[in-house]
Amino acid sequence: MKSHYELLLDQTKQAALATMVIAGLTLSPLATADEPVQTMRAVSEGRMTKGQLDSFSIEDKHKQIEILKSNAKQQLTVKKQFFERDARIAAYQQGQLTQPVLSSISPQQTAVDTKGNIGRTQVQQAQQSVIGYRDFAIFQAYSRLFDDLDEDGFYQTFSVTFDADVYGYTLNEPANVYAEMYLSRNGGPWEHYYTTDVFTIYGQSEDDDFEVLTTLSQGYQTDYYDVLIDLYEYGYPEVVATLSADEADGLYALALESHDRDVVYEQEIVEEVVIVGGGSLSWGALILLIAGLFSRRGMKQKID
Known part of the structure; x- marks a missing residue:
């Protein structure tokens, strides 16, 4: 015992x-x-700008970010088809993915049309005969980071601004385009996160930049992400221009994490x-x- x-x-x-x-x-x-999260969600919004000076102010940016976060909470979990870049490119070529609707051109673009003395009807008429026969380029792109609540150096919200150009037959020739946006985590595969609306660019104008603001709401691990932009001409199924972190430093190694990881924990004494x-x-x-x-x-x- x-x-x-x-x-x-x-x-x-x-x-x-x-x-x-x-x-x-x-x-x-x-x-x-750090285990992979199957569901990856991002909420984005794009708009035309007139160069860097016309970009969102900090106050407006935070208002827009709060709207995105609200939209993210209401967003349903839907399995996205053609998530990786190669699959999306092939889907466009085979007609499995439909292009954005042309009527989605916003009043901001219409104002640019008026300024250039080119109406929307004229733009559409000019497009019909030259689709697929002009050269395009994404001249430059840069990014900005917002919202690091836990102050670990990784952000849940970021913006990408880029300037697309068309080399046509006349000065300031218009072209209707849209962009597919991709993220690559630490050198991994390019994964789709946003498709812009159709917007109109004019030759090599510096007043037709396009900005996309994105909040990563779920499933993006804390890491460094590169950005890739594929430009499409409306009505043509092939990529007409591409810009990625390989060519633009502003798209390289963005310190990002989704909202579900950017959490401030209050220390409790137990x-x-x-x-x-x-x-x-x-x-x-x-x-x-x-x-x-x-x-x-x-x-x-x-x-x-």
Whole structure:
């Protein structure tokens, strides 16, 4: 039969083991935080700008970001077809993906039409005879980062602004285009996150930049992401111009993470209590008991 001190020692070992198991359970979410999340969601909004000076102000940007976040919460989880870039390019070529609707051209683009003395009807008429026969380029692109709530250097919201040009037969010749936007995590595959509306560019004008603001709402791990832009001419199924992080430093290694990872945790002080038998003892009391146990054993051995 075990003595009182041996029973106490066994209970102490069991209590220590239980504490270690509880600690392991507490740490387990951190250990699995980097596991891949199957559902990846991003909410974006695009608009024409007149160069960098006409970009959103910081105040307007934050208002727009809050709208995007609200939209992200209401967004349904839908499995996206043709998620990777090669699959989307092939889907356009085979007619499995439909192009954005031309009527989605916003009033801002219409205002640009008026300024250039070119109405929407004239733009459409000019397009019919030259679709697929002109050269395009994305002249430049840059990005900006917003919203790092936990201040770990990784942001949940970013914008990409780019200037697309068309090399046609007349000065400031118009072209209706749209862009497919992709992200690549740390050199991985290009994965689609947004398709812009159709917008109109004019020759090599510097007043027809397009800006896309995006909030990553779910499933994007904390890492560095590159951006790629594929430009399509409306009515033509092939990519007419591409710009990626390989050519533009402004699209390279964006420090990003989704909203579900950009969380500020409040530190809580929790008092540890180890249960022994029917009562409770702190770690300090247990250490004193163990020390006393070995001290008494030592004295007993000397007496024997």
